[in-house]
Amino acid sequence: MDNKTSVRANRWKRFSNWDDRPLRLDGFAIEDPEHGFSAFNGAKDPKPQVSVSDGRITSIDGVAEQDFDMIDLFIARYHLDPEITEQVMSMPSVEVSRMLVDMNVSREELTWLSRGMTPAKLADVVARLNALEITFAYSKMRARKTPGNQGHVTNAKDDPLQLAADSAIAVALGFDEIETTMRVSRNSWSNALACCVGSAVGRAGTLFQCSSEEAEELEIGMAGFTSYAETVSVYGTEDAFIDGDDTPWSKAWLAAAYASRGIKMRCTSGAAAELLMGFHEAKSLLYLEARCLCMERGMGAQGTQNGGIDGAPLAATMTGGVRELMAENLIAVWLDLECASGNDSRHSESEIRVGAKIAPFLMAGSDLICSGLGTILKYDNSFNPSLFNGEELEEFLVLQRDFEADGGLVPIDEQKALDVRIRAVDAISAVFEELEISSPGEPMKQSVVEASGSDETVSYTPREVSQISDKIKTRNITVDDVIRALHKRGFIEEAEHLMFLVKLRVSGDYLQTSAIVRNKKVISAINDPNDYLGPGTGYRLSEERRKEISAIRDVLDRGEVLRTEETFKRQETRRISYRNMGPSEPGTNPNEVVIGISPGFGIKLFRTLAGHSLSEVLRRIQSGIERGGCTMRVIRFCHTADTSFLGLSAAGLSGSGVGIGIQSKGTAVIHHKDRLPHNNLELFSNAPLTSLEHYFKMGENAAAYTRGTMPDPVIVPTRGEALGARFHGRVALIYAIETAMTSDGAPPVETEITFLDSTS
Amino acid sequence: MSKHKLGISDYPVGEKRPDLIHTASGKSLRELDLDGVIRGDVTIEDLRITPQALNIQADIANAAGRDALAANFERAAEMAVIPQDVVMEMYELLRPGRAKNITVMKDAAQQLRVEYGAQQLASFIDEAAKIYQKRGLFKFRY
Numbered sequence: 001m002d003n004k005t006s007v008r009a010n011r012w013k014r015f016s017n018w019d020d021r022p023l024r025l026d027g028f029a030i031e032d033p034e035h036g037f038s039a040f041n042g043a044k045d046p047k048p049q050v051s052v053s054d055g056r057i058t059s060i061d062g063v064a065e066q067d068f069d070m071i072d073l074f075i076a077r078y079h080l081d082p083e084i085t086e087q088v089m090s091m092p093s094v095e096v097s098r099m100l101v102d103m104n105v106s107r108e109e110l111t112w113l114s115r116g117m118t119p120a121k122l123a124d125v126v127a128r129l130n131a132l133e134i135t136f137a138y139s140k141m142r143a144r145k146t147p148g149n150q151g152h153v154t155n156a157k158d159d160p161l162q163l164a165a166d167s168a169i170a171v172a173l174g175f176d177e178i179e180t181t182m183r184v185s186r187n188s189w190s191n192a193l194a195c196c197v198g199s200a201v202g203r204a205g206t207l208f209q210c211s212s213e214e215a216e217e218l219e220i221g222m223a224g225f226t227s228y229a230e231t232v233s234v235y236g237t238e239d240a241f242i243d244g245d246d247t248p249w250s251k252a253w254l255a256a257a258y259a260s261r262g263i264k265m266r267c268t269s270g271a272a273a274e275l276l277m278g279f280h281e282a283k284s285l286l287y288l289e290a291r292c293l294c295m296e297r298g299m300g301a302q303g304t305q306n307g308g309i310d311g312a313p314l315a316a317t318m319t320g321g322v323r324e325l326m327a328e329n330l331i332a333v334w335l336d337l338e339c340a341s342g343n344d345s346r347h348s349e350s351e352i353r354v355g356a357k358i359a360p361f362l363m364a365g366s367d368l369i370c371s372g373l374g375t376i377l378k379y380d381n382s383f384n385p386s387l388f389n390g391e392e393l394e395e396f397l398v399l400q401r402d403f404e405a406d407g408g409l410v411p412i413d414e415q416k417a418l419d420v421r422i423r424a425v426d427a428i429s430a431v432f433e434e435l436e437i438s439s440p441g442e443p444m445k446q447s448v449v450e451a452s453g454s455d456e457t458v459s460y461t462p463r464e465v466s467q468i469s470d471k472i473k474t475r476n477i478t479v480d481d482v483i484r485a486l487h488k489r490g491f492i493e494e495a496e497h498l499m500f501l502v503k504l505r506v507s508g509d510y511l512q513t514s515a516i517v518r519n520k521k522v523i524s525a526i527n528d529p530n531d532y533l534g535p536g537t538g539y540r541l542s543e544e545r546r547k548e549i550s551a552i553r554d555v556l557d558r559g560e561v562l563r564t565e566e567t568f569k570r571q572e573t574r575r576i577s578y579r580n581m582g583p584s585e586p587g588t589n590p591n592e593v594v595i596g597i598s599p600g601f602g603i604k605l606f607r608t609l610a611g612h613s614l615s616e617v618l619r620r621i622q623s624g625i626e627r628g629g630c631t632m633r634v635i636r637f638c639h640t641a642d643t644s645f646l647g648l649s650a651a652g653l654s655g656s657g658v659g660i661g662i663q664s665k666g667t668a669v670i671h672h673k674d675r676l677p678h679n680n681l682e683l684f685s686n687a688p689l690t691s692l693e694h695y696f697k698m699g700e701n702a703a704a705y706t707r708g709t710m711p712d713p714v715i716v717p718t719r720g721e722a723l724g725a726r727f728h729g730r731v732a733l734i735y736a737i738e739t740a741m742t743s744d745g746a747p748p749v750e751t752e753i754t755f756l757d758s759t760s
Numbered sequence: 761m762s763k764h765k766l767g768i769s770d771y772p773v774g775e776k777r778p779d780l781i782h783t784a785s786g787k788s789l790r791e792l793d794l795d796g797v798i799r800g801d802v803t804i805e806d807l808r809i810t811p812q813a814l815n816i817q818a819d820i821a822n823a824a825g826r827d828a829l830a831a832n833f834e835r836a837a838e839m840a841v842i843p844q845d846v847v848m849e850m851y852e853l854l855r856p857g858r859a860k861n862i863t864v865m866k867d868a869a870q871q872l873r874v875e876y877g878a879q880q881l882a883s884f885i886d887e888a889a890k891i892y893q894k895r896g897l898f899k900f901r902y
Contacts, residue, residue: 249891262808297828
């Protein structure tokens with residue numbers, strides 16, 4: 001091939017553009033199954049296999065009984081049903097995978113089958129589904145019908161006032177569970193008390209956990225401050241398990257311990273934990289997670305938090321990593337476990353990857369869509385930044401509205417947000433004072449109520465928080481003390497809400513699978529089971545819920561647009577008058593440019609989308625026309641509101657044959673009488689960007705066209721703004737106002753304009 | 761209380777069958793109200809779950825087809841009467857390398873059997889002891 005090239009270049013600069021995108025901060029890794037970097041196909045993933053002898057499992061996935069490690073043995077004893085396993089394992093995986101996406105096969109039938117399946121079989125079946133099929137199967141298989149969500153409430157200072165205020169916000173947003181943790185571990189009691197009080201503001205029944213060291217977490221639970229736990233981590237290899245300082249038996253012991261204290265509990269596992277710990281055994285993410293989930297079901301946990309969790313960012317470096325996270329969530333619900341489906345640790349700096357990650361879960365629904373959506377700002381999240389955070393929370397609310405999908409949350413308005421923050425800060429302050437723990441000053445409280453994040457607060461120092469926490473712990477303060485303190489200081493509703501919640505633990509109803517509290521009732525997989533069997537079944541938005549989800553802030557409506565225009569009207573009547581001079585006649589002046597204005601121009605609508613008053617726009621066009629040596633004549637058309645036809649109609653009546661058509665919103669066209677409607681001389685379609693200077697040049701160019709010359713067309717520069725997103729809602733409303741004023745065959749009206757105030 | 765097992769129609773028990781729930785001190789669910797707490801009649805001890813309530817939830821879990829969950833509730837029912845420090849000691853013992861030999865664990869199991877009548881928990885620890893020995897977990901970790 002000829003090596004001669006005419007141009008030499010080092011780099012196509014688009015790559016530099018791409019370098020600057022947040023995406024490029026993300027790491028990506030090559031598939032390397034030998035070293036644990038494989039989502040679905042580990043170098044040493046076993047083939048599905050089981051054998052049973054005398055009602056005893058004697059091998060699992062190619063490992064004989066005498067070689068069982070702790071995990072194999074636990075799965076053999078507590079997960080696999082020897083009665084059914086051989087029969088179930090003999091079913092072809094592809095057939096089972098089709099059952100998962102067959103709306104006519106019930107959830108119950110599939111959960112029953114899962115008890116006979118080994119980890120390798122579960123992984124083999126699920127791996128056959130593509131991302132869409134996994135989403136659908138997940139929607140069908142999740143345990144509770146009504147979707148829910150969990151939020152993180154933490155801050156960088158472990159400030160109890162802010163924790164209380166932010167808990168109240170989380171409750172107002174509709175979170176079913178809130179979870180806190182600490183920067184300084186000894187602050188756990190302070191965090192627990194603060195969130196407990198804050199979560200009693202506004203609504204009863206939000207479950208709460210304080211993620212801390214196991215023994216402490218149980219003690220905090222026994223003191224009545226918390227109602228659930230999800231710190232019981234499970235790992236998919238024996239070495240990782242031991243490295244995590246536990247065994248399947250010690251974790252199962254904890255599962256029973258939480259239940260024995262009336263505390264809802266779920267396990268935590270998820271892709272890539274073993275890889276992060278260096279004990280992956282060259283097995284795939286999915287296979288190892290399938291082992292975890294079989295153990296979790298076996299130990300009698302009602303549910304799991306999986307889908308990557310801390311390992312999500314590592315999983316997302318791999319090909320298919322995000323699909324794998326979805327696949328492991330599917331195995332969880334297939335095993336009949338409640339699933340808090342990850343969407344927790346932020347797996348990417350790219351907001352597009354973030355949005356794409358959440359979309360399948362919004363559509364499918366989940367017991368808890370995020371196992372921690374950050375309700376606070378990223379820097380205040382003591383776990384780690386979540387997929388969605390305080391910064392992006394409104395985006396989540398809008399996504400719910402876009403898809404009419406229930407992500408478990410509801411919008412809040414500004415007044416309510418302020419009200420609950422004040423109430424929560426007052427309540428925790430009252431409890432602190434009543435129990436002689438601390439006495440926060442007004443400036444502290446004020447700063448917390450207003451603050452978006454802890455950078456903006458003037459509140460407790462880290463040392464003071466530790467002292468508060470120590471007092472709560474050493475004085476054995478329990479939830480009944482808090483209830484009495486709230487009551488004594490007049491926070492009756494909050495006292496009742498707390499009482500309601502702690503009383504729930506006595507009956508233990510919320511220990512059952514997928515239990516949350518809605519409208520003061522426990523709902524779970526038992527009394528709200530997912531009964532999906534095709535369209536018309538399963539979870540559907542009620543009309544009431546749809547309204548709640550729709551109620552995001554700053555939504556346009558026609559009345560509001562008209563009211564705004566009324567205020568402009570008062571200003572405009574002082575600047576310009578439009579006088580109806582009767583039917584227009586064709587002009588004869590070869591130096592005239594006719595401006596065709598739309599039906600509502602200056603009558604019902606007064607400003608362009610760029611915010612310019614219509615009087616000023618006309619004044620500038622006129623100046624431009626006159627600079628070009630022509631005169632302006634204005635005609636109002638009522639047979640059309642379309643820019644092109646306004647322009648062409650104006651041109652048709654113009655003595656020069658050149659006209660300008662302009663709508664109230666500022667969209668304009670320069671036209672000539674001999675052209676086709678949509679083949680104009682110049683179009684000014686981006687009204688929101690069209691400046692007064694552009695309107696002046698429009699007039700100047702129109703004048704030039706009357707002389708048959710060819711001016712430089714006016715270019716209204718755009719920087720790629722999503723003008724449709726910004727304006728089309730308003731445009732459609734405004735345009736409808738204009739089109740409603742049109743009538744077929746309405747004659748053109750000669751309009752005399754007078755500028756009333758030359759200084760405006 | 762009633763001997764026949766409860767089913768999913770009895771759930772939530774707090775709503776459907778509150779008559780079945782009593783605290784360790786014999787209070788009914790209805791007596792656990794705000795006034796009781798304000799008067800000091802209801803304390804944190806009354807706000808604990810009982811073995812009986814856990815066994816009811818085990819029945820319901822079984823009725824819903826969740827045998828493993830039910831078995832956990834049954835273990836929890838045995839554990840509900842065991843003091844917190846003992847529960848945590850046993851947990852600690854079950855962690856890798858805490859017990860230095862199988863006898864320590866067997867003794868712990870026996871203690872649960874004798875002192876608390878916790879048969880299932882005791883068998884659970886015995887079972888763990890055997891596999892810990894097989895997998896070499898009785899080794900020094902720290």
